[in-house]
Each structure stands twice: as structure tokens, then as C-alpha cells.
Amino acid sequence: MMAHARSNAAPPLVLMSGITQQFPPNTTALENVSLSLDHGQSLAIVGPSGSGKSTLLAILGLLEKPDGGDYILDGRALGKLSATDLAQIRKNDIGYVFQSFNLIDYLSVEENILYALTIKGIRGSQARDRMHRALENVGLLHRRNASPSTLSGGEQQRTAIARAIVTAPKLLLCDEPTGNLDSANSNIILHLILDSVAANNAVIIVTHDEHIAAACTRRVVLRDGHLRETPGGGTL
Amino acid sequence: MRDLLARAAVTLVRRSFRNALTLIAIVLSATTITALFGITAGSSAQTAERFSQLDSPIIQATLPATEWENSENDILQRLVGFTNITRAGTLDLPQDTASSLTVTAPRWGTSIKTNIAVATAQGLMARQASITSGSYPVSESVSARDPYTVSLGSRLASELGVTASVNQGLSARVSLNGTEMAVTGILQDAENQSELSTAVVVTPQTAALLGLLPPNRTLQIRVTENAASTVGSLLGLALHPQDAEAVPLKYPASPEKLRASLMQDSQNLTLIICVIMAIVSAFSIINTMQIAVTERRREIGISLALGLSGKDISIQFLLESMLLGTLGGFIGMLIGSVIVAGASLLLFWPYILPQEVLLIPVAGIIIGALAGLIPAIRAARIDPVELLRST
Ligand SMILES: Nc1ncnc2c1ncn2[C@@H]1O[C@H](COP(=O)(O)OP(=O)(O)OP(=O)(O)O)[C@@H](O)[C@H]1O
């Protein structure tokens, strides 16, 4: 497989070691977490509520700085970078899909996507082309002018995925993307996410859904801030 | 930066209901400020116009009663050195003498109780009171003529029914407290001295004969423009070298000063109100932006996740706030100008809109920036992880 061919040659996309995160007064959300993820992989993070999954995802997505540990993203050490540099990396390399409320409610579906594209410096006809293709890809072109509040939960998540992958980020992070959806919609979303994985990028999905975890190439369990790799991925 | 501005503008338009409320508050403030500026300028120009018709500055020097023994010339001699004095003479105005008497016109039997003014011809001229009919006795030669003469204010003369006679040069007689007098002249109202028109005006000699000499001899001194204080500072010494302090000076309100102080008063008032309005507007913007930050936590989180930095978010909020302030200031200025135009048409005031109102949109930018500062900083502090956790 191409993904493997590349992972042997290139450094891992994500290389974390000894990450700890504490919250006042005395919560240890993450304890000495180490994680390595190669290009082309899809990783499921499972674990009970409060185990630190979202915290880990926020650190992976550079939305939060860990208290300790090292994080190298695509060969670049992030520890000493400024807030502006980190924002720049988020802009270029990272896509996010949250469990809900992904969309800005006073912008239409297409404007939500164009908003992301402008932030990422893509404008004009190029932006419109990309937006068009992204919405087509998730089957929402006919709803392009709708307000997010008139979309179903599944449609909202499809819009969020369209927005996250429209710039082809290296790392796509999804925090329980199907948490509020029925199984039919979950499947659609899952496939949209996994279909975006290619040789030069990777996906991390936080989920409670074993069906989704089983569809990913790898699976880790977080429990009380400790990360443990478990077998059983890649069966779908 | 261009993107941030564009986003700020889009947000303002899209969140139009919320922003409309703030905008209305700002527009109202700006309208009031503009209208206030214009209406104050218009109305004080109007008031000032009325005052500028008044006479030019006068100094009133109150000499002690002993000075009645001196002739007018002796007294005026002391002022010879003053080049800024254009005219001076004795005039104890009716309100200064405060003594009343009864005038009777024997022909008609009309009896009127009125006030007396004691004046020399020079004194009347110093206050710009003139004789319209007949003549006024020149004090130096009063002894040579009939000392029992009197001049009458124009209104008093017509009420006594002697105007026609005097006009025709016929002899007219009145009695003052029972003493018969010949009416030698009728005084035209001096500007700003309407009391003279109902007064009996006599020379010091006549007043002495009647026993109505006022306790002080008041000298009316007309000075050239802006010379009042210079002249005033030396006057006491010149008039009463032994004791300059014994000559109190009065400066009947200078119309220019009055005008300036009126304008200043209304401008100060306007300024105070403007500052209050500006503060109210600022709080209104702070409030909206604060609410906006809270309401838009998710949007802020999404934007951070999409790659904006906290600084970008702050700037965007600041720009929104500044746009809001500018827009409100500008619209308010326009509406206010129309209101001022309307008011000046209705009230026949001059349409004056000080150029300063152009600063209102500028003030809007500044107030917007100041008011947006705290919310903008708060916006950048929002923890995007809250977004991950929210369900
Ligand atoms: N800002 C914070 N301040 C204090 N404690 C926090 C903060 N953020 C997270 N925590 C705590 O850290 C722990 C991990 O939280 P996290 O949200 O990562 O859990 P999770 O695995 O995503 O849970 P869930 O499955 O319910 O979403 C929890 O105990 C939580 O209360």
C-alpha cells in the first residue's frame, strides 16, 4: 500500500511523546500520552466520558498547548512556536469536525464554506469552484443557500465535513462527528470522512461507536488520561 | 487585514437585528449631538445678534456728594489726559437717584408719580440720550437762564400732553412736587436706557433747587472699544487723587462680553451633553459587543479552529465595533443636520452647522474602538476547547 510505502520513508505525521495536561484544581486530563500516526492512517480514539479524549484532540489540533511533552507535526516541533505560528499551522494543515454546532448560524451553507476558504486565503472564482465541488461531494449542492438552522443534523455534519476537507488538510480531527446522528446518517458521515484519507493525510476520530472504531486502520483507548493501543482496527 | 474588515462588515450586516439596536442608540446620540451643535450655534447667534445692537462700553464713576459743588467743567478737566474717553458727563439715572416725585401738567390736571434723573447735557450724550424737541440747558450757563426748567422723557411727555406744545416751540409748563417749571425739551429714549423715557430730567442746579440732589454724583464715561479696563484702572486716581478707592466704578455689562459669555455658556452646555451622549454611546457599543462575544463563542471557536489567531479575532471584533461607531456617527450626523435645518426654518434662526459636526463620525470611530477594546480582548481569550466539549 502507498500509505505504508510512504510511512517507511517519511517521518510520521503526528509524533507525540509524554504529553500531560492538567486542569485546576486537580484534574489530570492526560498523563504521559505518546502517540504516533503515519500519513494515510485513520485512528479511532475511544474511551469513557471524561477520560481526556477531547483534550487530546484539542492538543492535536493546536487549539490548546499541553503542560508538558513534545509534539512534532509533519516533522515540525511545535513546542516553541508562537500563537501566530500555531494559528498558521491550523490554517494550513488541520481540519476540524465537532460533534455539533459546527456552523456559523447567520451564514448560509455555502457562505460557511467560503468563510473557511477566505480564512485560508483562497478567494474569488477558485474559492467558488472548490466550494461547489465540496458541496457536491457531500451531496448538499441543492441546499447551498439554506441557513444552517434549517438543515437536519446529518446535513449539518456533512456541511462541516465539506468545510473541513475543502482545503485538503494534512490532519483531519473529528470529535464524535456522529454523536447526534442515527446509524444511517452515521454511515454516510463515516464514509465521507474515511474517503478523504489519502497518502498524504490522516484522520483522527474520537468516538463512542465501536462500528466506527472498527472502520479505522488503528484504534486507541484513553482511560483516566492514559493512552493504550488496542488491536481490532481496519476490519471494515 | 482586508479580509478581517470584510468579515467585520459581513458580520455587521448579517447580525443586523442585534446591531440595529446598537446602531439606533448610536444614531440617536449622534443625531442629538449634531442637532445640539447646530441649534446651539443658531440660537446663540440669534441671541448675540440682539445684544450686538446695544451700545458700546460705559464706565460709571460714582463721585461723593461733595462733587455737586464743582462745575461739570472742573470735573471733566481731570479726565483730559485720557485719549480713550470719547465723552463724559454727569447723569444720575432714575434707578440710581431712587427718588420719586409727582409731575403735574396744570393744563390737563394730569398727575403722574415718576422718577427723576439728574443730568448735564454731556452726561446725556455720554449715554447717547438725545433731545428730540427743544433744547437741554447747558449747565455752565444755567444761572444765566431760568433755572426752573425741566426735560421730560418722551413717554412721560406724551402722557402729560405736552409733546405737541414743545414740538411747536410753545411754552409748556409742569409742576414738580408743586414747583412750576418750564419744559425745555423732550428726550428721545436712549438705547438700552428705557427708564429715561418715563423720567423727569433736570440739571443739577434744578435738582438742588428742588432739594432732590442725589447722594452721589455719577459720571458716565464712554470709552473706545476694549479700553474700559485700561481707563478704569486709572480713573479713580484721576477723579479723586486724594483717595482713589473712594470712587466706585461700575461697568454696565459690555454687550461683547455678554455675547461671548452667552455663547460660551451654551457651548459649554453643549459640550457637557455631548460628552454624556458619547459615554452613553460607548456603553451601548460595549454592551452589544460584549453580548456579541458571548453569543458568538462558537463562531469564535470555529474561526480559531479554521486558523484565525486570537489577535485576528480581536481585530475583527474591534473593526466591527469601529464600523458600528462610524456608521452610527455618520447617519446621526446626517439626521441631525436635517433636524437643525428644520428647526432653523421653523424658528427663523440662521442655519449654522459648525464644521465640528464632521468630527462626529470620527468620534464614532474612536468611541467604537475604545468601546470595542474590552470585548475584543475577551474574544481572544475564549477557550476554543469549550467548543469541542459542547453538545
Ligand atoms: N478547562 C477545563 N478546566 C477544568 N477541567 C477540565 C477542563 N477541560 C477538561 N477538563 C476535565 O478534563 C477531563 C477530560 O475532559 P475531556 O473533555 O477531554 O473528556 P472527554 O474524554 O472528551 O469526555 P467526553 O467523552 O464526555 O466528551 C475531564 O475530567 C474534564 O472535566
Ligand SMILES: [Mg+2]
Ligand atoms: Mg469530549
